Amino acid sequence: MTPALTLEGVSINFGGIRALEGVSCEVPDGQLRGIIGPNGSGKTTLLNVISRIYPVSGGSIRLFDDDITRWPNHAVARHGVMRTYQRVALVNQLTVLENVMLGLHATRPQSLLDIAFRTSGYRRVERESVDRARETLEFVGIEDLADRKGDELSGGQMRLVEIARAVVSRPRVLLLDEPAAGLSLVRIDEVSELIRRINGELGVTVILVEHVLNLVMSLCERISVLVSGQLLVESGTPSEVQEDPRVREAYLGQARARSRQAGGGEGTAHDEGEAADARA
Ligand SMILES: Nc1ncnc2c1ncn2[C@@H]1O[C@H](COP(=O)(O)OP(=O)(O)O)[C@@H](O)[C@H]1O
Ligand SMILES: [Mg+2]
Incomplete structure (x- = not known):
């Protein structure tokens, strides 16, 4: 079966810093893959090159059958790669429901004319978007937060909303950058269970970059270890990595x-x- 993601010899430089060097790995469709590594080892950069925020200096990236190495960021999103960020970025002036709907706009752009004239097509898509966003809030278990504004939420709630925004479009691949950062143990358990359900029930391939090692060890079938921009372990089981x-x-x-x-x-x-x- 075609892997969801295939990286071959991916490298990226920032000035004199080689943030990734010859990174090659395959993530099978449907896998929950953990990526760990010390601070500054290149984990966030790896997510940034997969989501095509940064251009690579060398190597190639495939998403299923497509070579996405030179695709623009929005095209990658439209082809089913969604992500969250190490620092949560919600729009504080919008409600939780509206923030989640933004995740659909990233994948189904509408023309300015449709939006300006609120055409019937636009209104239908908008109604569908509201329904999808509500379903997703229910899936995540935060439907009671729908009308709250972004800045009225706790850190843990923001994380859940951010994840809801990333899965509302039913991506094929979800990239999570330290979703447990700054959360209490109870909240970490909630996020962990949610990631498990996104992978298991929705069938989404998940790449989980995480600093909380216990979370990665208990959740992921396979783990990659990045050290100084290179893969020390391409794909190991939790016990192989731990030992x-x-x-x-x-x-x-x-x-x-x-x-x-x-x-x-x-x-x-x-x-x-x-x-x-x-x-x-
Ligand atoms: N936009 C950037 N400009 C310059 N250097 C960067 C940039 N992004 C990351 N780096 C550098 O790349 C290395 C890896 O960073 P990062 O991917 O954020 O590590 P991690 O997420 O594993 O902590 C670090 O040395 C960092 O300073
Ligand atoms: Mg990081």
Whole structure:
């Protein structure tokens, strides 16, 4: 079966920094793939090159049968790749329902004439959009938030709305950038269960970039490990990754470097968390 995503030798430079170097991997259709790696290893950049926000310096990216390496960002979205961001970006002036509807506009652009004259076609599409957005809010379990404004939500609620916006168009591939960042343990469980249902019930291929290693380990069938822009592990099971001494060293090495920079023997709580996660 054709893989959902195929990366071959993907590289990208920022000035003198080589953020990704020769990254090759395949993600089968329907898989829930985790991507882990220390801070600055290139995880977000990888999502940015897949969603075609950044042009690659070398290599190729395929989405099912299409070579999307040079496609514009909106074309990739229209062909079924949706994403969330490390920093949640909702439109505060819009309601939750309207924010979720934005996810449909990304994939079904309407002409300015249709919008300006509110043609019957436009009104029909708009009604369908409202229905789809409501269904998605129900799927995510936040239909009671439909009329709230973006800035009235808690961090955890914002994450759920952002994920709803990314799945309302029923993407083929969903890219999630640290969806558990900054959430309490209870909220992490909610997000985790939602990701599992998006993959299992909707059949969406999911690429989960995440710093909370326990989440990735419990959720993902396969995990890729990025270190300094290169794939240290292309695709391992959670136990293979956990037992790989190179992976532990990459995480522990970063925690040690930071604690040296901080000038003391103790790392920050965050560093300690990473080191503990790597051992977990
Ligand atoms: N737009 C950019 N301009 C310059 N450097 C960037 C840019 N985006 C990422 N980088 C650099 O690329 C490397 C990888 O960053 P990133 O992908 O954000 O890492 P991660 O998400 O794994 O923490 C870092 O060294 C970062 O500073
Ligand atoms: Mg990142």
